[in-house]
Amino acid sequence: MSVTATKTVRIGVIGVGRIGSMHADLLARQVPGAEVTCVTDARPDSARAVGDRLRVRASTIDGLLAAGDVDAVAICTSTDTHADLIVAAAEAGKAIFCEKPVSLDLAEVDRALAAVEAAGVLFQIGFNRRFDPAHAAVARAVAEGEVGDVQILRITSRDPAPPPIEYVRTSGGIFLDMTIHDFDMARFVAQSEVVEVYARGAIRIDADFAAADDVDTAVIVLEHANGCLTTIDNSRQAVYGYDQRVEVFGSAGMAASENPLAHSTIVRTATGVRAATLPYFFLERYIPSYLREWEAFVTAIATGTAPPVGPADARAPLVIGLAAWRSLREGRPVRL
Structure with missing residues (x-):
């Protein structure tokens, strides 16, 4: 697994609806060692509103994935978009957090996880209740x-x-x-x-x-x-x-x-x-579990270790x- 250790993990949030906006707020304000640097959403107005609130830029998905100040992505979009976004983020070399489930289709899950493995990027699935x-x-x-x-x-x-x-x-x-x-x-x-x-x-x-x-x-x-x-x-x-x-x-x-x-x-x-x-x-x-979930993700990136809820836990x-x-x-x- 290839990850770049960073003092502060810079995260781009993809999808800032109810759950994504909550994650962006937690990452920006309550997770030590994390920083939100960019947000994007299928509704540009929503991305701009969250970006203005957190004082970070709003971008397109392509712009976020190409950004040099984004070490990891938080995929908080609708389930049917997760697999494609995981593949794109893996190919961009970003560490990936994805809300559950990766897909409702097992073949799509396997395609996404194969891209994660091929790229050697860190991946965590959002089963927050473990935390x-x-x-x-x-x-x-x-x-x-x-x-x-x-x-x-x-x-x-x-x-x-x-x-x-x-x-x-x-x-x-x-x-x-x-x-x-x-x-x-x-x-x-x-x-x-x-x-x-x-x-x-x-x-x-x-x-x-x-x-x-x-x-x-x-x-x-x-x-x-x-x-x-x-x-x-x-x-x-x-x-x-x-x-x-x-x-x-x-x-x-x-x-x-x-x-x-x-x-x-x-x-x-x-x-x-x-x-x-x-x-x-x-x-x-579950706010305490979401915070602990993000702390585990940030620690995994910072230390170059596998996250506690990984690809196998996304599939089973x-x-x-x-x-x-x-x-x-x-x-x-x-x-x-």
């Missing part, structure tokens, strides 16, 4: 042997409200849009690849999901190579907030991550106990997601 302090502590308990041999892993992932149906139609469906984070978490915590997938799904929230050939409620069972069994439950509507929990059970004990509350106040009276609700938006829940969750769709449609477990 959540609570989830990471569960994975660390497994890695350090505190829970013994891992036997059962449970992952709960429930959104507070369904996305717009226009988004659902192009998202790849629940398994490739939402559960793909959980597939990565399962590999991360169990420390073992998935060898079989069995998925069940239903429409329990919004009948429009049927027209999009999707489901809004799902349960998935994964079998890992080390024998661990993982269950994942998903819902597109948890009325009480953004619900994200992980529990691992093993021969020597268990470890679990709970949801943070909006604040820590607890009121106790004669009528009962009241606490705050859960965060309602994913940006409220998509394979599991595609198998989950096949399992649901064919009503059977699918071996990988």
Whole structure:
């Protein structure tokens, strides 16, 4: 892997919609050793607005990739553009951070990752939940042997409200849009690849999901190579907030991550106990994980080491997601 060590990692952000704008703000203001030098977007007005706010230049994609003051790119565009942008950035010799997934098509993922390998550039995929302090502590308990041999892993992932149906139609469906984070978490915590997938799904929230050939409620069972069994439950509507929990059970004990509350106040009276609700938006829940994700990327570039979430981690969750769709449609477990 060929990377140029730099004191400050200069990053160009490609795509400054909701997620890209958030990343640009974090990189510019809260990530030590990082600097945003250039932004671009399919909507030039959006790029100029973000550039003006951060006091950096707005450019075209070609201009950003050719810039001498851009060491790395953050690809935060729509999924269907990721593969081509990864290939172009690799050929330009830039280190690459890409939001998940690389593509909804496995052949496109392989094409993009082949370009990364051929160019020898550093690549990190944006599975930010690995960097959540609570989830990471569960994975660390497994890695350090505190829970013994891992036997059962449970992952709960429930959104507070369904996305717009226009988004659902192009998202790849629940398994490739939402559960793909959980597939990565399962590999991360169990420390073992998935060898079989069995998925069940239903429409329990919004009948429009049927027209999009999707489901809004799902349960998935994964079998890992080390024998661990993982269950994942998903819902597109948890009325009480953004619900994200992980529990691992093993021969020597268990470890679990709970949801943070909006604040820590607890009121106790004669009528009962009241606490705050859960965060309602994913940006409220996961800003600390996004910051740690960027710190890991910047450290990898600065030290010339492989990032903790690399090309193999970009591919495996998509394979599991595609198998989950096949399992649901064919009503059977699918071996990988």
